[in-house]
Amino acid sequence: MAGADAIVVGAGAAGIAAARRLHDAGLDVLLVEAGNRLGGRAHSIDLPFSPGPSNDRPDAGPRLSPGNMVVDLGCGWLHSAKRNPWTQLAEDYGFTVDRAPANWRAQWRDLGFSPAERAGFHKAWQRWQEAAHAALPGPDQPLSAFLAPDDPWRPLIDAISGYANGAPLARVSLHDWAAYEDSSTEDNWAVREGYGTLVARHARGLAVQLDTLVTRIDHSGPILRLDTSRGTIETAHAIICVPTTALAEERVVFDPPLLDKHEAAGALPLGLADKVFLRVEGEELPDNGHLIGNPHKSCTASYRLGPFGWPLIECFFGGDCAEAMESAGDGAAADFAIRELVGLLGSDWRSRLTPVAATRWRAEPHIHGSYSHAHIGAAPQRAVLAAPVDDRLFFAGEACSKHDFSTAHGAYETGVAAAEALIGTLDGASRFTAPASLA
8 A cells, every 4th residue: 555644544524634734744644444434433324204224424514404413423522612623614514503502401391300309419510520620739539439328419429420531430540520611611502514514524625535544653763654454655744643442452553562551541431421312292392402311320321302403312321330331232222311311201102202213332343432541540540542653643532631531522632732733843855755566
């Protein structure tokens, strides 16, 4: 296989951002992806209003067919939207940014979660956050250390940790959590055409090779050699933008070994968040309403009702609850969601709810999870993972971000930073010249 000035490994948000920056700087860059689509953990699909097969849109622009709903199987919110670079890109590309509030603190019609209970929960939440912040800048601890085991609101706070971190409080680092919380903002907006559609759109015009699994990177000589499922690629520089699971499990290996990269990735595991989408028949839903299934259990779903006015409920599972649903097999999460919703809305709703899509990110090939959190004491490993090697190997991805990990904008920013660092190393002798055998 012919070489390039730079190879970007992984066509998620970080890889696409890195390849776009290199391409726009005039470099010959190839973006390779193990899977069969662009976007990685950003993935939008079309759902028809009426029953029928969904239509993957890995490289679509902002085109909505009448009667179709575009849903995000992966990231779906422009978190910290006012400073999120994807917000400006969405507007540049002609996408529709919905600035309506996320309504995560609301409970439609007070169903199963009264105003008095919500007030009690918010007081408990505030106490927990204040106790966690008061422990800084002391030794790292699990977030569970700041909540009494018998606190009646501990189950719901643990459920929310599952949604936000992909893991329960006991496995989430205080220092890592604080780094994110102290830099994030409350503006969380949505893209009507799909966040995944937007991420894939940013790759338009790039040289992309899908179904190309990189298994080994030889950096022992003056030229990098990347062994792939389609042969060997040679290049002067590479940016590695793969999930931490790929490095921790050594599905991508380095020669000579880079043990610090594998260890850092292992300390930054991917948690789990999954979604189920239910089409609703015969009942008006609030636009962008919200429900918590059971505020007294840690295994419960968060429900987004009527996104963009569509007859749809997006059901969100996180942490150990999501793990249990995947282990229980296909259909388990949908069954669970329908039971919770019928318990809140009434038995007549059972016939009105039809599962139309679901995710199982732990089982997703080449990804095996959702977004990273740090083991206790491991927040500094994000910088270790991001550090370049010999000014030839660069690393990017949401797990490399010190403050915006677990987000598509964190991935974007690390991808651009890696590309800028690569560009900064270039001089006339640094551009790739293919050996005669490859030319």
